[in-house]
Amino acid sequence: MDRIRAPALSYQRKKQKGMHSPNLSCSYEIKFNKLVIFIMQRKMGKTRRTFLMELARRKGFRVESELSDSVTHIVAENSSHLEVLDWLRGQTVGDSSKFELLDISWFTACMEAGRPVDLEMKYRLTEQDQSPPLNIPESEVPSFIASKVSQYSCERKTTLNNYNKKFTDAFEIMAENYEFKENELFCLEFLRAASVLKFLPFPITRMKDIQGLPCMGDRVRDVIEEIIEEGESSRIKEVLNDERYKSFKQFTSVFGVGVKTSEKWYRAGLRTLEEVKADKTLKLSKMQKAGLLYYEDLVSCVSEAEADAVSLIVKNTVCTFLPDALVTITGGFRRGKKIGHDIDFLITNPGPGEDDELLHKVVDLLKKQGLLLYCDIIESTFVKEQLPSRKVDAMDHFQKCFAIFKLYQSRINNSSYNTSKNFDMAEVKDWKAIRVDLVITPFEQYAYALLGWTGSRQFGRDLRRYATHERKMILDNHALYDRRKRIFLRAGSEEEIFAHLGLDYVEPWERNA
Numbered sequence: 001m002d003r004i005r006a007p008a009l010s011y012q013r014k015k016q017k018g019m020h021s022p023n024l025s026c027s028y029e030i031k032f033n034k035l036v037i038f039i040m041q042r043k044m045g046k047t048r049r050t051f052l053m054e055l056a057r058r059k060g061f062r063v064e065s066e067l068s069d070s071v072t073h074i075v076a077e078n079s080s081h082l083e084v085l086d087w088l089r090g091q092t093v094g095d096s097s098k099f100e101l102l103d104i105s106w107f108t109a110c111m112e113a114g115r116p117v118d119l120e121m122k123y124r125l126t127e128q129d130q131s132p133p134l135n136i137p138e139s140e141v142p143s144f145i146a147s148k149v150s151q152y153s154c155e156r157k158t159t160l161n162n163y164n165k166k167f168t169d170a171f172e173i174m175a176e177n178y179e180f181k182e183n184e185l186f187c188l189e190f191l192r193a194a195s196v197l198k199f200l201p202f203p204i205t206r207m208k209d210i211q212g213l214p215c216m217g218d219r220v221r222d223v224i225e226e227i228i229e230e231g232e233s234s235r236i237k238e239v240l241n242d243e244r245y246k247s248f249k250q251f252t253s254v255f256g257v258g259v260k261t262s263e264k265w266y267r268a269g270l271r272t273l274e275e276v277k278a279d280k281t282l283k284l285s286k287m288q289k290a291g292l293l294y295y296e297d298l299v300s301c302v303s304e305a306e307a308d309a310v311s312l313i314v315k316n317t318v319c320t321f322l323p324d325a326l327v328t329i330t331g332g333f334r335r336g337k338k339i340g341h342d343i344d345f346l347i348t349n350p351g352p353g354e355d356d357e358l359l360h361k362v363v364d365l366l367k368k369q370g371l372l373l374y375c376d377i378i379e380s381t382f383v384k385e386q387l388p389s390r391k392v393d394a395m396d397h398f399q400k401c402f403a404i405f406k407l408y409q410s411r412i413n414n415s416s417y418n419t420s421k422n423f424d425m426a427e428v429k430d431w432k433a434i435r436v437d438l439v440i441t442p443f444e445q446y447a448y449a450l451l452g453w454t455g456s457r458q459f460g461r462d463l464r465r466y467a468t469h470e471r472k473m474i475l476d477n478h479a480l481y482d483r484r485k486r487i488f489l490r491a492g493s494e495e496e497i498f499a500h501l502g503l504d505y506v507e508p509w510e511r512n513a
Contacts, residue, residue, distance in 0.1 A: 031060030077104040112231030151214040153513035255291030290374035294433035330453040336509035342435035388476035396477035452477035
């Protein structure tokens, strides 16, 4: 346990050393002469104030220890406009209107940017705004956190409005690093924390804001605290500069390459994709060869217009063989995202009878039309009445095709492509390689498949965890099984699945956990 906490303890000691170091009195170069900051100690405490003053001076700001006529900006924490004015009346200063009265969030933004940021209204303390961000009264913030935030993202409605992106981006880097190290426990710790912060309807500006939140372990809190106080995390910088992380990040960006293959390449002394391409001894799968061949296109974002164009192609092709087939785009685009890295489609037939050869027919027609650059069909392994998988991240058993589409520019509205480096400069590349997954599901399993393939990944994980731990049920992309009643619970819609689990229905665009 002591070994796990070592990084956090080290950081705390580093902070304390900085706070009490004799270097506090040393002089720093003043880069920004037009403003003079005074930080109020009220509701903050002497230790934290001393640390923040030292931080600002290191970054080139002029900070006064005592309030004087030279001060231009007064920064307060957890204080309203009226409270600051009341405090100023007791000081030996003249007209208080000459000061800019600002919330600590302005100071934090300056530290993060490394320069003074604009004095937006959200930073100013005014008579009209006597409450913390988003008009949540300070007295209600802890009760809001403690009483309403569930540890399960399936009990939270999370839209794409992320007020805490600087924290969640950092957490996802940490989670990815632990995933590369195959440390599932620490990986999930940061993913769950990111999911909670994405749900919050206000930005975190102080440690008090996360009081009572679930999934805020010591490692998570250390990263949050450092970002609040320093504007960035030293742990994140270490990860981003780590050779192993950088290599794995490159390797896993290739279609068909996972952590196991990345580990194998890294152990072989490979560090970059250029080295992978140059190594003639490597035995690459067909998928990996395709991934490297079309790499530049596949790592670029897929736009909503491109997704719509591919959707039209898929629907027209499927309906050639099954006019009543239901073709639904899933994944991030169904959750309201405007860009993605691939496009997933769920295909089912609500009418009588099924065509076991549908996927093969669709693929063959796409090939004849010159629209497939690569495809790999995985046949169904589903056994009727088999129990759902107990694994949170288990793969499903549907028949599916992992493909790379050749999407011509002429099929897309308002889109443009760069000239490919693989072609003669005189020849303009008028198409883009795009990753597409086609999944065939029996109609009676369609609702469960739709729920699973819509995501987000963390939402699906928590939904399965909730089913297991809170309802004594087992959920996967095929079915929901009640272990107490020993029966399968049938559902014709996602709403029915939520009802079976005793949960309020969460719309697709509210599942961005």
